[in-house]
Each structure stands twice: as C-alpha cells, then as structure tokens.
Amino acid sequence: MDRGQSQGKKKRAEEESTEGASTSSFISPEATGVGSGQYDVFLSFRGSDTRNTFTDHLYHSLIKAGTIPLCVFRDENSIPIGEEFGSEILDAIARSKISIPIISENYASSKWCLRELVHIMDCKKSASHIVLPIFYKVSPSDVRHLKGNFGNAFHSSREHFDEKDIQEGQQALNEVSHLIGWESQKIANGHEGKLIEHVVENVISKLREDFQLDVSKQLVGLDDRMKEIMNWIDNPSINARMIGIYGMGGIGKTTLAKCIYNQLSNKFVHVSFLPDVRETTKAPRYYVSAKSTNIGYTTEQKSSV
Missing domain, CATH: 3.40.50.10140 (Toll/interleukin-1 receptor homology (TIR) domain)
Known part of the structure; x- marks a missing residue:
C-alpha cells in the first residue's frame, strides 16, 4: 500500500x-x-x-x-x-x-x-x-x-x-x-x-x-406508625385521603409528617410541604398535599396536623 x-x-x-x-x-x-x-x-x-x-x-x-x-x-x-x-x-x-x-x-x-x-x-x-x-x-x-x-x-x-x-x-x-x-x-x-x-x-x-425533606437518620419508634399509615394509603378502594396527626408537643408529629411526604413524593407530579401554617393562618400547623393524574382517574392525598 x-x-x-x-x-x-x-x-x-x-x-x-x-x-x-x-x-x-x-x-x-x-x-x-x-x-x-x-x-x-x-x-x-x-x-x-x-x-x-x-x-x-x-x-x-x-x-x-x-x-x-x-x-x-x-x-x-x-x-x-x-x-x-x-x-x-x-x-x-x-x-x-x-x-x-x-x-x-x-x-x-x-x-x-x-x-x-x-x-x-x-x-x-x-x-x-x-x-x-x-x-x-x-x-x-x-x-x-x-x-x-x-x-x-x-x-x-x-x-x-x-x-x-x-x-x-x-x-x-x-x-x-x-x-x-x-x-x-x-x-x-x-x-x-x-x-x-x-x-x-x-x-x-x-x-x-433533591427535594426530599431533611429528616434524621437515627429515628426510633416511627416504623410502626409509618407502616400503619402507608397500609391505609395503599388501600385501592380509597381515592381521596386526608391524614390527621395529633398529640402533645414534642412527640414527633412534624417528623412523621416529613417521613410521609418523603415516602410519597416520588409517586406524584405535584407535591408541597407547608410548615408553620399556624403562624400565618388559622389552619392546622402542617399541611402536606400531593396530586397525581393517572389514566382514567385522579388521586389526591392530604394530611394535616
């Protein structure tokens, strides 16, 4: 060549x-x-x-x-x-x-x-x-x-x-x-x-x-509560859900609400977490909202404290 x-x-x-x-x-x-x-x-x-x-x-x-x-x-x-x-x-x-x-x-x-x-x-x-x-x-x-x-x-x-x-x-x-x-x-x-x-x-x-809420990795006592709530949320017979978490201060209501948000946020198109609502309105203190539209139906989930 x-x-x-x-x-x-x-x-x-x-x-x-x-x-x-x-x-x-x-x-x-x-x-x-x-x-x-x-x-x-x-x-x-x-x-x-x-x-x-x-x-x-x-x-x-x-x-x-x-x-x-x-x-x-x-x-x-x-x-x-x-x-x-x-x-x-x-x-x-x-x-x-x-x-x-x-x-x-x-x-x-x-x-x-x-x-x-x-x-x-x-x-x-x-x-x-x-x-x-x-x-x-x-x-x-x-x-x-x-x-x-x-x-x-x-x-x-x-x-x-x-x-x-x-x-x-x-x-x-x-x-x-x-x-x-x-x-x-x-x-x-x-x-x-x-x-x-x-x-x-x-x-x-x-x-x-990247938008997950900051929650301590060393949590004690929340597993059973989370399992109970997630089992109820996963019930296919319920389309709309509102979760109320109540109790005395300092027992972990805020942390539980954040854990629920982190667990569910990837399943929805639109999500929001609004803390300290009581300081500005008469509404309950914590509000978590997520909405997703699937084929043939819309699922909405809300929880308040």
Whole structure:
C-alpha cells in the first residue's frame, strides 16, 4: 500500500472514530431552564449508532417530562476532524446531575465517547453524580470483557487511540458494566418505547430526591406508625385521603409528617410541604398535599396536623 492510500485509510478511520460523540453541544431552547448553568441529564452516545433513532426519542421524551422541562445536554453535530477534545464537554458532564451513557455496538470505537465515559465515571467517584447506563443491543458482559461485536469494534480502532485512552477507556468500560442499568433487549422484549418510559420515570425519581425533606437518620419508634399509615394509603378502594396527626408537643408529629411526604413524593407530579401554617393562618400547623393524574382517574392525598 502506498503512502497516499495509507493516509486516506487513516483519515477515514479517524472520521469514523470521531463521528457521533457528544462534544459539539446543542441544547434545545426548551431545555435551557433558567440559565443556572446546570444540566439535569447528560447523554453520551455513538452518533452513527443511535443519533437519529433511540437517542433522539429519549432526548425528546426527557425534555417533555414533568411540569418543568428538564435541561438535557446532547450534541447535534459530530466533532469536526482535527478538533481537540475540549474542556466544554468535561464541564457539561461535571455540571450534570445524571449521566446516561448509551453503550451501543460501536461506542468503544470512538475515543471521544471513551473520554466522555472516563470523565463520567470520575465524576461518579468524586461527587454526587448519578450514572444510569443503557446497554443498547449489547450485553454488559461483552462491555466488561470486550467481547463480541462490541469488543471487535474497540480492538479494530485501538491503533488510532493513545495508550492513555486505551487504558482509561478499558477501566471505565469495566466499571460501567457493573452498574445497574438497562439492557435494551431485555426490557419489554426489546420494545424501545417501554425502555424509554422506564428511563424517564427513573430520571424523574432521581431528580426529585433533591427535594426530599431533611429528616434524621437515627429515628426510633416511627416504623410502626409509618407502616400503619402507608397500609391505609395503599388501600385501592380509597381515592381521596386526608391524614390527621395529633398529640402533645414534642412527640414527633412534624417528623412523621416529613417521613410521609418523603415516602410519597416520588409517586406524584405535584407535591408541597407547608410548615408553620399556624403562624400565618388559622389552619392546622402542617399541611402536606400531593396530586397525581393517572389514566382514567385522579388521586389526591392530604394530611394535616
């Protein structure tokens, strides 16, 4: 092979390895939030595998979820040839609460995807960063041991990687393969719509944990009360519920109300906890309200002290 053919082959390989990582950022106007500079979700994916299909459907489902659109980072264009892996992408990962690496067949053939994954796993170790991997038409075992078509894609591209990318990339792939995530072919017999529903529900649930009320971890004597109340709430024959908690001061009414709120908040679209109402109104002191609309019916729950 002459020099010109060799250079042409190398250029094509570089184009294939850089296409589709999440570096050139495009943020939907719907997902910009209030300009806090924080992202709810960062999507890492191999563009040639999933850009216009699964990742696109997941992205639009995420930004439409909830009453306030989520701020989701994804790219719109592939990385230009010759462009260095910049700090912008690393900042976006660090400023995201949740990263979703979509590990597809050719994910590990891109050094840019591997660098994203390395930084994602580093953020998971050093901060309260949540990683929810999706193994898209690949098995975690193949990712872990670099086997099958996934392993072949990685090994066929190694000659274009730096030694650091190879070592750190393999470590990151091994770590992510041990995380609890989703295997696309095992969810609803491969129906991707159901998989996306599961992912969106889980993301919303994780984000709502930021709004949990502060309750001491060392609680004594509340378990039986909580169990009694939750059994009553879970009664399917009752659609509307109001819970009254009364008793002398200092026995834990406020703490119990907070525990109920934390237990139920992830199940509803709208929730609120209003403390010290007595100081401003004639109403009872604590009021917890949650409302959710499901198919065919509306459930409302209230508790007061």
